[in-house]
Amino acid sequence: MASSVLERSAADAGAPPQVREVLGDLHRLPAQRPAVMRVVQLADDPDCSVRALADAAAMDPAFTARLLELANSAYYGRVRRVTAIGPAVALLGAETVRGLAVTMALGLSGESGPLPPGFAERSSTTAAACQLLAPSVGADAGDAFCAGLLRELGQALLYRADPAAYSAMLAEHDAATLPAAERAWCGLTSGEVTATVLRSAGVPELLCETLAQHQRDDESGELPTAPLPRALRAGVLVAEAVLRGGVDDATVEALNALTGAGHDATSAGALALRTAAQAAALSLALQ
Numbered sequence: 001m002a003s004s005v006l007e008r009s010a011a012d013a014g015a016p017p018q019v020r021e022v023l024g025d026l027h028r029l030p031a032q033r034p035a036v037m038r039v040v041q042l043a044d045d046p047d048c049s050v051r052a053l054a055d056a057a058a059m060d061p062a063f064t065a066r067l068l069e070l071a072n073s074a075y076y077g078r079v080r081r082v083t084a085i086g087p088a089v090a091l092l093g094a095e096t097v098r099g100l101a102v103t104m105a106l107g108l109s110g111e112s113g114p115l116p117p118g119f120a121e122r123s124s125t126t127a128a129a130c131q132l133l134a135p136s137v138g139a140d141a142g143d144a145f146c147a148g149l150l151r152e153l154g155q156a157l158l159y160r161a162d163p164a165a166y167s168a169m170l171a172e173h174d175a176a177t178l179p180a181a182e183r184a185w186c187g188l189t190s191g192e193v194t195a196t197v198l199r200s201a202g203v204p205e206l207l208c209e210t211l212a213q214h215q216r217d218d219e220s221g222e223l224p225t226a227p228l229p230r231a232l233r234a235g236v237l238v239a240e241a242v243l244r245g246g247v248d249d250a251t252v253e254a255l256n257a258l259t260g261a262g263h264d265a266t267s268a269g270a271l272a273l274r275t276a277a278q279a280a281a282l283s284l285a286l287q
Helices: 002-012 017-024 034-043 050-057 061-071 085-092 094-105 119-137 141-150 153-161 163-172 178-186 190-201 205-220 227-244 249-259 265-286
Strands: none
Touching: 034 050, 034 061, 034 094, 050 061, 050 085, 050 094, 061 085, 061 094, 061 265, 085 094, 094 141, 094 190, 119 141, 119 227, 119 249, 119 265, 141 205, 141 227, 153 163, 153 178, 153 190, 163 178, 178 190, 178 205, 190 205, 205 227, 227 249, 227 265, 249 265
């Protein structure tokens, strides 16, 4: 189980007791939402119909409400209201439904413990940016949305273990140095936590490895070559620009290196504005 793997690694590294306890208890969170975890498993079955996925989602009323709220949000811009779970699932797509299911099963909407400051805003902004940029790098938009939404899953779980200690770590380190600090603290990086938990939940290996490799690339400074990792990297670039309030020349240069789209300051700025609007709509729907 994911919890035993994570707890053993943390214990071997001499992690603080509260960290070992939280990582050891991870298996209990999905068990509290069996219908939602069933959705995660079904979403990766190519033979699963929209009806079967909708029926599974309907077994959890809170999850059903979340899906309907998102389907009717400004993020999707529908004129006619979606009132049934089946059409909502069809509109959102299996990958998006899966990503939302994981966030609920692991309590990443805040109902199962504290989350890092700004977590929801960063997740929504990154998910929106990744989905917008996916076509430019040949990635599936649903997978890119899911990758952006779950990018900081491991950080959220480590923060939950010890908010004060992990907050200090986040304040002291950037993306390149954070993995080493996490290893020294608990024997694991947040990317390793993310991948292990998602594998245990039955999330496809492509998504698990993309999220794990993303942090390894942060540490090494290497640029990804495969479509989904490129979409995630580009989405993070744009999301960070949105959150800090503007696109600079370095962002434009890095974005072009990833997408080959030939952006200038004006077009990259327009992309950031579109991302901000989409993220605001998504954030409202996911509250």
